[in-house]
Amino acid sequence: MDGIHDMGGMHGFGKVEPEPDEPVFHAPWEGRTLALNRALGYTGIWTIDQTRYGIEKLPPDVYLTSSYYRKWAVRLENLVVELGLVGADEIRAGHALRPGKTLKRKLTAADVPNTLSRGSFSRPAKSPARFKAGDRVRTKNIHPETHTRLPRYAREKVGVVEAIRGCHVFPDTAALGKGDDPQWLYTVLFDGRELWGETSDPSLKVSIEAFEPYLEPA
Amino acid sequence: MAQDHDDHHEHGSELSEMQLRVRALETVLAEKGYIDPATLDVIIEAYETKVGPHNGARVVAKAWSDPAFKRALLEDGSKAVASLGLINRVGDHLIAVENTPKLHNMIVCTLCSCYPWEVLGLPPVWYKSAPYRSRAVNDPRGVLADFGVTLPAGTDLRVWDSTAETRFIVLPMRPEGTEGWSEEKLASLVTRDCMIGTGLPKNPKEVS
DSSP states (O other): OOOTTOOTTOOOOOOOOOOTTOOSOSSHHHHHHHHHHHHHHHTTSSOHHHHHHHHHTSOHHHHHHSOHHHHHHHHHHHHHHHTTSSOHHHHHHTSOSSOOOOOSOOOOGGGHHHHSSOOOOBOOOSSOOSOOTTOEEEEOOOOOSSOOSSOGGGTTOEEEEEEEEEEEOOHHHHTTTSOOOOEEEEEEEEEHHHHHOTTSOTTEEEEEEEEGGGEEEO | OOHHHHHHHSOHHHHHHHHHHHHHHHHHHHHTTSOOHHHHHHHHHHHHHTSSHHHHHHHHHHHHHOHHHHHHHHHOHHHHHHHHOSSSOOOTTEEEEEOBTTEEEEEEOSSSOOOOHHHHOSOOHHHHSHHHHHHTTTOHHHHHHHTTOOOOTTOEEEEEEOOSSOEEEEEOOOOTTOTTOOHHHHHTTOOHHHHHTSSOOOOHHHHO
């Protein structure tokens, strides 16, 4: 979706402000929010792309004025209601009003170390890769209303395939809960001037990780 | 401790609102039987103590000391890091990118905040912020200036936008004047920011 989350190349957000000696969490609720997301993710109720899409669907003003973990917390409330696991009335009440559903599994303290590393997103390929390293490609001019990982600044641009990264879960499909739909993934490299025009820093190159459906030969 | 930050990034009223709101959510989810609150404590403790940029620093220091490991790291980041046995298994898609006198690499996620958690820990607030995500791809030198970093003339810039499940870590250049240093001592030069590409390793004089 062409949402506010797609920020690459936007102007007006000001300077980057690093915080010296930044703590891991700035308030206890931030840690609880992260842990709630991890624990619920472990039950297998959503894909990582569904959670990203959940953040993208927040209204733009909420997105811009909420801290990172506030977005996570609001997204979590929305998703558990959307998935039918919790009623909106229960969120309002702050208590369960009905018994929960049976989930595939539940995270225990002993299993936590195994959840700290990421799983694999590689999947068997249905067909050979269409492109190889060195191929010139053009990204498509697409504007799906749902989740995509092709950023706006890199649409309808010509670049070069630098590497094939294997065949991966396709976020555009997985975000809708419609399965893995595996697609080949490439690192595609663009000259700064292709992306930003003649005033671009001539020494700049930018790459994206592009799924095969985003690309056509150039 | 966090007062300055909270005043700056979010209002005090939001803080208390969020404490109550997240506590209520946790209560509902626990009563429904979906989560165990004691498990949350273990997760939080792991992120506060076990996962962090000290893991990435060990990887970089090893690559600076051991040419065979460096080759392996650049060939297959996940496999090389897993072989160290220092930390939990990393995800399958870690890619190390090397800085040279002619090329400086910088990592960003313009669409959300993808970051190599296993080697660098949780991302800092600035990495997830609109200023960084918007400017890293079209004004990386300006971003570096915000961090007080100026690259030597003639250094090209390469920005990696983490738009899939591949994750990147920058292998910075080993500082001069560190000949004969142990891996442990080298690791003390490796900052989180130099592994993202918004910083350079510490000056050896700072730690010797």
